[in-house]
Amino acid sequence: EIVMTQSPATLSVSPGERATLSCRASQSVSSDLAWYQQKPGQAPRLLIYRASTRATGIPARFTGTGSGTEFTLTISSLQSEDFAVYYCQQYNNWPRTFGQGTKVEIK
C-alpha cells in the first residue's frame, strides 16, 4: 500500500497570504495525484488532478505541482472561502490512498 503523508497537519494563514501544502508518497505515483478540498459538513470537492490540472471551475489561485513522490498545492492569496481541510490522494496503485489532510485555518 502506498502511504501518503501530508504536512503540515495544520497551517495558520492570514487572508491574502500564500499557503503551501505538501504531500509525499511512499513510492512513486507518477503524476496520478489529486487534491481535494473539504469544508465542515460538506462532501470533498476535486481541486486538482494529474498533479497539476485544475478541475472545472477551480480558481487560478490554486496551483498543483510535482511528480513521483513529492507534490505541492499552493494557494496564492487565501480567500475566506479557502479555509478548509485539504487532502491529497494517489490513483496510481490499488488500494487508492489519501493523505491524512492539512487543515488551513485563519491566523
Place this chain on the structure above:
Amino acid sequence: EVQLVESGGDLVQPGGSLRLSCAASGLTFSTYSMNWVRQAPGKGLEWVAYMNSMSSIYYADSVKGRFTISRDNAKNSVYLQMTSLRGEDTAVYYCASSFGHLDNWGQGTLVTVSS
C-alpha cells in the same frame, strides 16, 4: 449537472448488514467507474471500493470479504452491500465517480454501528 445521491444509511448493531445505494444523474453512468469512500467521525477520508464499467472490482483490505460493490446501469445506480459490520465501520459513506481521480461526489449517508 452531475448529481450523486446516496441513501440507506442507518443505525445497525455490530454483526449486522446494510445496503447503501447511490443514484446518479447528469452523466452517462454506464461509462463511469464508481467508488465508495468513507469518513469516520472527525477523521480523514478512506477509499473503500471501486467498480468500473467492465465490472472490474477492487476493495480496501479493511472491508474485503465483508463488503460487496455492485451496479445496475439500467437504474443508473451503484450499491454497497455491507455485512459483518463493526464499530470501526461507523462513518459517512460517499459515492464518487472517477476517471482515476474522484471527480464527482455525493453528499454522503451516515452509517452508525452500535448496540
